[in-house]
Structure formats: C-alpha cells, structure tokens
Amino acid sequence: MTGSTAPDPLPIPRMSLVLLVGASGSGKSTFARTHFGPYEVLSSDVFRGLVSNDENDQSATSAAFEALRHVAAHRLRRGLMTVIDATNVQPESRRSLVQLARDHDVLPVAIVLDVPVGVCVERNAARTDRTFGASVVKRQHDQLQRSLKGLGREGFRRVHVLRGVDEIAAARFTVAPLLNDLRHERGPFDAIGDVHGCRAELETLLGELATRSSATSGVGPSTPRTRRAAASCSSATSWTAGPTPRASSAS
Numbered sequence: 001m002t003g004s005t006a007p008d009p010l011p012i013p014r015m016s017l018v019l020l021v022g023a024s025g026s027g028k029s030t031f032a033r034t035h036f037g038p039y040e041v042l043s044s045d046v047f048r049g050l051v052s053n054d055e056n057d058q059s060a061t062s063a064a065f066e067a068l069r070h071v072a073a074h075r076l077r078r079g080l081m082t083v084i085d086a087t088n089v090q091p092e093s094r095r096s097l098v099q100l101a102r103d104h105d106v107l108p109v110a111i112v113l114d115v116p117v118g119v120c121v122e123r124n125a126a127r128t129d130r131t132f133g134a135s136v137v138k139r140q141h142d143q144l145q146r147s148l149k150g151l152g153r154e155g156f157r158r159v160h161v162l163r164g165v166d167e168i169a170a171a172r173f174t175v176a177p178l179l180n181d182l183r184h185e186r187g188p189f190d191a192i193g194d195v196h197g198c199r200a201e202l203e204t205l206l207g208e209l210a211t212r213s214s215a216t217s218g219v220g221p222s223t224p225r226t227r228r229a230a231a232s233c234s235s236a237t238s239w240t241a242g243p244t245p246r247a248s249s250a251s
Helices: 028-035 044-052 058-077 091-103 117-126 134-150 164-170 199-208
Strands: 010-013 016-021 041-043 082-085 107-114 158-163 173-176 189-192 228-231
Touching: 010 016, 010 107, 010 158, 016 028, 016 091, 028 041, 028 082, 028 107, 041 044, 041 058, 044 058, 044 082, 058 082, 058 091, 091 107, 091 134, 107 134, 117 134, 158 164
Parallel strands: 010 173, 016 082, 016 107, 041 082, 107 158, 189 228
Antiparallel strands: none
C-alpha cells in the first residue's frame, strides 16, 4: 500500500522581499492570503484603487507602484518580510523590486504560479471586477514562460516554481532566519574590538573573562553559557569565540 506524502516546506528567508509571479487568474491573491499575513502582502490592485478609486484603472499603475514601493521600503527598513502581489511577468517590473531588496540588504525571492493559460482565462472571465479580455491574460502567460529560465540571473536568491493547480494547493512554506540573523541573542555580551590577528592576546583576554579553552580537542575558546564574546575581526580566524560556531554571512 502506497500513500502520498506531503511535499517538504519550501524555505523563505525571514529578511526577504517576496515577489509573486503569475498571469492574471493564476490565483496570486488567494495564494497570498493563504500563506502570508494581511500586513505582509502589498497588492498592486489595492494600491491602484487607493490612488484612483478603481483597481482596474491602468492609467494609475505608475502612481500605484510608486506608492507600493514606498510602503515596501519602509517595511524592509524595519526588517519585515514583504510580499508583492502583482503579475510581475515583465523583467522591467521585477528589476526595480530586486533593486529595492538590495537597497535594504534583504534577499529577493520569487514564487512563480505557473497555471495553464486556459485556467487563467476561465477564472478571469468569471470575475465581474475585471475589464480586460483573454488576449491580455494570454500575453501575460507568454511573458511568464519567457521569464522562467532567467529568473535566477535577475538576482533572485531563491526561485520557487509551482506548476499547476494541484502543486500550488499543496505548497507549504517555512520562514527561517538568515545565518547571520542573531537578533534572538540577548547577551550579556563581552564586546571586543578588532583583534587584527592577535590571537595570543585575545586568548589572554578571554581567559580573564572566565572563558574556557581546550588545547587538545581542537575547540577554540568559548564563553560561559550565560555570556557571549563578540569580537570584531578583519579576517577569518581558525576558531570561533563563542559556545557554538557562528556564520558571518548568508550563503
């Protein structure tokens, strides 16, 4: 007897700008409501409505995205994961958002909803709040297909492509901190300036700070569990000053 297993959760960095990518009718807004909090999602339709009182007013698109990027920038400055609910099928529309992520030192992530064009057209036709026809949806779908292979080269650190309605419905995500996100560390800290390779002097100082070291085990100096030694180093050393190894940057 065989049974289906749930897919592994897809990783999303906590410090990230997430772009949903898909044609109109691919289910981006429903997907966003399912997987993300209401304040995390910035919808281009909502911003178009905010600046023009009409979510379908295409003449308001430029102003809507200007406002959307402004709000996104404030969220990213606060270290808040932000999700952009827009078609994002054109390289030029993605480019400014990837740059926004870089400007705020967060990782750009793409989640692609690759839904058959017939499904998108059918869904779009059933919506009374949409004023454009099947040709627009088909053009967006074509633009998406041309973009799929090049998303990684555009600067996205993670690209998750979900193909078909079933795969989208089964998708799960896990939000994880970056390796250098140590905001959970509360100290107290023993702050040490740049040691410039002076290992012997640093070991003496750490000894005075009641650290312990094992010369035979190959484990470097470590602080008591109640404290953390925080050293500013100009280059990588052969050991870490702390109870467990710490990564200095995201992979």
